[in-house]
Amino acid sequence: MPPSQTQTSLHSIIGQEKAKLFLTRAVRAGKMSHAYLFRGPAGIGKRSTALAFAAYLNCLNRTDDDACGTCRQCRKFASGNHPDLLLIEPDGSAIKIDQIRSLKKDLLFPPLEAQCRVVVLTSIHTMRREATNSLLKTLEEPPDNTVLILTADAAGEILPTIRSRCQTIPFYPLPYNQVINYLLSRPKRAGRAADSISVTEAETLAAIAEGSIGRAMLFKEKDILALRHEIVTRLLPLQPGEPEAVDTVFSLAEQAAKLENHLPELFILLKIWLRDLILLANGMPETSLISRDLATSLALAGQRFNLQQLKDQLHHIDRAEKQLKRNCNRGLVCEVLFFGLL
Ligand SMILES: [Zn+2]
Structure with a gap:
């Protein structure tokens, strides 16, 4: 499933400075892992970071800590149609074994144009055991020039066989003030009066969101x-x-x-x-x-x-x-x- 419009800038992701620094440093040092597990509460930027990191890995003019946002590769990642970005999300309640089988077929071929193909599998804590087992071999030995990024909720259970094959990157709830600032400053869609948020509403949303912008936006939307x-x-x-x-x-x-x-x-x-x-x-x-x-x-x-x-x-x-x-x-x-x- 292609992402509709993808955020390609690591800077635009609120918080998660440690995760971003860790990832970009690993790339600069040539010490990337072949599989990462982004772990933390829902709605705090794990998926967005994975997608922005995919652009960072392939950007033609990247700086030390971010993609340029304008080169050919960045634009393709931003459109959500990059052929070497494979985003696999739960079909219904979980990622199914058929989706993993189809991924494995795609991975038999080399990347089409990216230096580094990126496979993002979201909410893998919801996967059933047979789908998980089907993924293990790919996780252990991904094809050349391919990195896998798995995201999972902090509270969800993940099989040790998955954990041991990935480098875990923790993601943390955002501070209260960062959530408020985001809610008050986020871009409004044209003609959508319902998008505006008062200070009181932003304070209440931030207080109940437990550090998750996704959760705050769910309550709002x-x-x-x-x-x-x-x-x-x-x-x-x-x-x-x-x-x-x-x-x-x-x-x-x-x-x-x-x-x-x-x-x-x-x-x-x-x-x-x-x-x-x-x-x-x-x-x-x-x-x-x-x-x-x-x-x-x-x-x-x-x-x-x-x-x-x-x-x-x-x-x-x-x-x-x-x-x-x-x-x-x-x-x-x-x-x-x-x-x-x-
Ligand atoms: Zn670029």
């Missing part, structure tokens, strides 16, 4: 933060049993179910809100809270719920998370949960 705001502010004034509460719960549950695979992220945000309320009830100052987008609802929530009720609501969310994992109907899970939050 899927409107998960906005939906959480709506759920909390519409449920808060309602009492269980009143007719309006029933209608509101059904309507909010319908909206939430549309998040489909991202519903667990909404539940995480609701938990963060409840934890904030529990901290507040335990005497923490408002300034230390994460849910800054809901600051105006803190007083009312404090009046409505005591500590035990807040803990009960957390249990409701735990239960809803378990039901989702068992593939229960999303709309139904949300209805039951939102009644529990009244």
